[in-house]
Amino acid sequence: MAAYSRGKIAKQRISPKREAEFMCRSGLDCDALKVELINRRIGYGVFATQNFPKGSFLVEYVGERIVPKEAEEREKKRKIKHTSYMFYFKWNGLKCIDATNTERKGKYIKDEEVGSPLNNCVMRLLVTENYPRLCLFANRDIKAGEELRYDYGEANLPWRQIHLMIIHLMITHLMSTRTVRRTMKKLLILKQRVKKKLMMIPTLHPPMEGTFHSVD
Ligand SMILES: C[S@@+](CC[C@H](N)C(=O)[O-])C[C@H]1O[C@@H](n2cnc3c(N)ncnc32)[C@H](O)[C@@H]1O
Incomplete structure (x- = not known):
């Protein structure tokens, strides 16, 4: 304005x-x-x-202002079951606004x-x-x-449960991939350590020709 x-x-x-x-x-x-x-x-x-x-x-x-009893009756007759347009509120007792129509x-x-x-x-x-x-x-x-x-x-609206389930699944998935990643990392470190140790061991050459001494 x-x-x-x-x-x-x-x-x-x-x-x-x-x-x-x-x-x-x-x-x-x-x-x-x-x-x-x-x-x-x-x-x-x-x-x-x-x-x-x-x-x-x-x-x-x-919407239409109706009393809760009327709202209940309408809910029972409602054709589309998954969506409701009833909004309950308190003002001189419980009231409802039905926004369906x-x-x-x-x-x-x-x-x-x-x-x-x-x-x-x-x-x-x-x-x-x-x-x-x-x-x-x-x-x-x-x-x-x-x-x-x-x-x-x-609290218990179905789409909220779906969100919770997705969050739960994501956390579990994250945790498992993290565990797999950590194990892989550990295995890699272990492999490198083993390789290092192996490098330190003198190489075992076959006895060279002409230098072989029999103990017999
Ligand atoms: C008051 S109506 C809202 C408008 C509705 N989306 C529609 O097209 O008529 C309430 C309905 O919308 C859907 N809804 C509301 N919030 C939602 C949410 N966060 N996630 C998924 N669906 C939702 C549910 O089907 C619910 O019964």
């Missing part, structure tokens, strides 16, 4: 909270966020097309555990005029081209 100050245009940033309220009321998503297909298994993800400084409002998780960008943002370098935003509950909204804010500077990822807040 720009404001006139002493005849010059000075940049005046509104607070992320006010920006969030403004964007939520407008019913629009930020143009600088792009929904892109990652692959058929993972589905879509959301990418920044401009830099976002830490604290910036990014997007609202838009919307094409707004918030629902396409993927999960990433807090502590991972790929985790770059955080979901916050924003209550304006007694109306709860779920909003994502940058928890560090985000560069253009980065994928947005926040912690869904659940």
Whole structure:
């Protein structure tokens, strides 16, 4: 946003909270966020097309506000089993936002555990005029081209287990190749030592002709 100050245009940033309220009321998503297909298994993800400084409002998780019982019923009837767009939160009791039937960008943002370098935003509950909204804010500077990822807040998500398995396999593989490498190195040193020792032993020539003395 720009404001006139002493005849010059000075940049005046509104607070992320006010920006969030403004964007939520407008019913629009930020143009600088792009929904892109990652692959058929993972589905879509959301990418920044401009830099976002830490604290910036990014997007609202838009959907139908329903009670948990209704959410449970819908989950049972859900046709696509591997993906859920239900987001549970606490506000005057447990509530849920079901984003299944919307094409707004918030629902396409993927999960990433807090502590991972790929985790770059955080979901916050924003209550304006007694109306709860779920909003994502940058928890560090985000560069253009980065994928947005926040912690869904659940520990046993299947893709996290896959990551753990891959890390485990990589460590085991690294360890085994390192052990093999170390053994090879040791064998090489041993071979060189043996060779050196062999060199020190006088060469055993066959007795030369004419110099042979029989002991008999
Ligand atoms: C709220 S949706 C996110 C958007 C989803 N990718 C899509 O195209 O609809 C949650 C689903 O995305 C996938 N997902 C989210 N985070 C993921 C991650 N870190 N790795 C792999 N798949 C993930 C899972 O299938 C999950 O059920």
